[in-house]
Structure formats: C-alpha cells, structure tokens
C-alpha cells in the first residue's frame with residue numbers, strides 16, 4: 001500500500017484520524033470528564049482492545065456515564081464472564097468458510113473477509129473472536145480465493161465485509177473490487193462498513209472518483225453500501241455529507257443496526273434513528289437481534305422487546321423506514337425474520 005502510506009502522515013486524512021484514534025481508557029474517560037467511580041467495573045486490558053476515533057468521541061455527551069455511544073465502545077469487566085449460550089463463533093461462520101476469506105452461507109451471495117481491521121471496536125461485535133489471520137492479505141491471494149466465486153455461477157452478489165473493508169487503502173480496495181467486478185455473473189457488489197459513520201472523511205475525493213468514474217461507469221454493476229448506525233446521535237453533519245456524496249456517485253445506502261440493551265432499546269431511540277436515517281437517504285434494512293458471542297451477554301434484549309419496538313415503528317413511520325427485525329441462526333438458509 002505504498003501510495004496509501006505516503007498520505008497517512010498528511011493532516012486531515014482518514015489514515016491520520018485512524019492513527020490518532022483513542023486507544024487508552026484513561027484518555028477516553030478524560031476526554032469525556034468521567035471518573036471510574038461513575039462507571040461499572042472496567043477491563044483495563046481487554047483482549048479485544050479499546051479503539052474509538054476522536055470523531056466519534058466528539059459525538060458523545062460529556063459527563064454522561066450512560067451515553068449510548070460510549071456504551072458501545074467501553075470495555076467492561078463483565079465481558080470476561082462466561083455465560084452459557086454465548087460462544088466465540090456465534091453464527092457458525094467457521095462452517096461457511098470455503099476458501100480462505102470466503103464465507104458462502106446463503107445461496108446467491110458470498111461474503112469476503114476483506115480485512116480484520118476496523119475504525120472502531122464495538123464491544124458486542126459478533127466477529128470479535130474471528131480468526132482473521134486465515135484470510136488473504138494480498139491481491140494475488142485473493143485471486144485464488146475468488147476462484148470459488150468464479151466457479152459458482154449461482155453467486156450473483158459479493159459482499160465485502162470483515163473487519164471493515166474500508167480500512168483498506170483505496171488502491172488495494174479498488175484492486176479487489178475490480179477483480180470482483182470482472183466476474184461476469186456477479187452483478188451486484190455490496191460493502192458492509194462502519195467506517196463512514198466513525199470517520200466520515202474516509203469518503204474522500206479519490207474514493208468517490210474511483211467509484212463513480214471507475215467501477216460504476218466502467219462495469220455497470222450496482223454498488224450497495226450497508227452502514228452500521230445504532231443510534232440517532234451517531235448521525236452528524238459530516239456523516240450526512242458523506243452519504244450525500246455516496247448517493248450522488250450512484251451508491252445505494254442501507255443501514256443495519258443491532259438491538260442493544262440500554263443503548264437503543266426504546267421506541268423513542270428507534271424512531272429517532274429510523275427517521276434520521278431516512279432523512280439522510282439511508283434505508284433502514286435490518287435490526288439484528290444480538291448474536292450470542294462470548295463477552296456480549298450484557299447487551300442482550302429479549303426478542304419480545306425488538307418485536308414490540310418494530311410494531312411500534314410500523315404505527316408511526318413510512319413503510320421503508322421500518323427495518324426488518326432478524327436473528328441469525330447457524331445452519332439456516334437466510335437470516336430469520338422475527339415477527
């Protein structure tokens with residue numbers, strides 16, 4: 001990623017934002033004017049380290065130990081409790097791996113683990129224990145893994161996931177996208193990312209140009225981007241601007257969120273989230289019941305909570321602004337619609 005590294009030190013770039021992200025618990029608490037005695041017991045040295053960009057910290061409320069953004073990234077001692085039913089491979093990913101980095105669980109779409117890196121570490125992440133070291137790291141390694149997609153014409157959509165695929169520099173990312181687009185029976189490309197939410201400057205001019213004048217106009221494949229916003233307060237003007245640019249470039253924007261206890265489990269917070277997503281031109285696609293990954297038990301809500309929230313949203317919002325409430329069950333041929 002030679003060309004990407006040279007940009008890395010330039011101020012104002014997303015690479016610099018990532019490098020300057022907060023990795024120390026003390027610093028995070030300091031920035032938010034919080035002291036440890038206001039918070040539940042923390043884990044100062046979590047196996048899945050603290051990582052939160054300053055752009056996200058700025059959207060948190062000072063001196064609020066229950067801030068819904070803070071709770072998504074704060075490592076609690078509770079994560080180390082063994083809770084029965086919560087495992088390291090919550091959704092059966094290990095049974096879906098075909099070639100390194102390629103998960104083929106659902107008939108028509110394959111999911112690529114493009115990288116293990118993210119712009120943030122979400123404490124409830126269902127891939128927090130994923131063996132990322134097994135996935136390809138170079139474009140030539142991807143060539144052999146993509147042979148699987150080439151050989152399976154029923155796959156008409158490839159999903160870039162991870163980790164966060166937008167952690168890759170533009171040169172590498174578009175190198176991979178180009179390879180995917182060259183497979184004739186793949187007509188749609190999807191990117192699952194939380195990067196534009198965390199560090200909106202990731203959607204830079206170079207990214208937009210490669211997308212619009214390169215990938216989209218040269219190949220005519222459709223590009224879908226699924227963002228990951230859990231709370232209305234994550235949507236600020238920088239994210240709205242980035243979404244506007246993406247839509248102008250021809251990207252279709254969806255959102256998936258996770259139902260999280262104490263964070264977005266009230267009708268008011270879900271209503272605000274869905275309305276603001278719709279205002280930003282993002283279709284609320286999925287609301288996920290939490291995947292039961294080890295360390296995340298304290299985030300879980302009853303499914304009945306999600307059911308009544310979605311029923312409530314239906315009464316108030318446009319049909320397209322109400323997400324499908326789903327759970328992922330290992331071995332099922334699609335996500336399972338609850339309700």
Ligand SMILES: *Cc1c(COP(=O)(O)O)cnc(C)c1O
Pocket residue numbers: 096103104105106109110111159334335
């Ligand atoms: C969730 C998921 C998909 C995408 O499913 P959709 O219902 O099409 O959004 C594809 N592959 C894997 C392995 C998944 O976990």
Ligand code: SF4
Pocket residue numbers: 117118119120121122124125126127128162163164194228
């Ligand atoms: S951004 Fe996605 S993959 Fe990365 S930690 Fe958060 S939920 Fe997990």
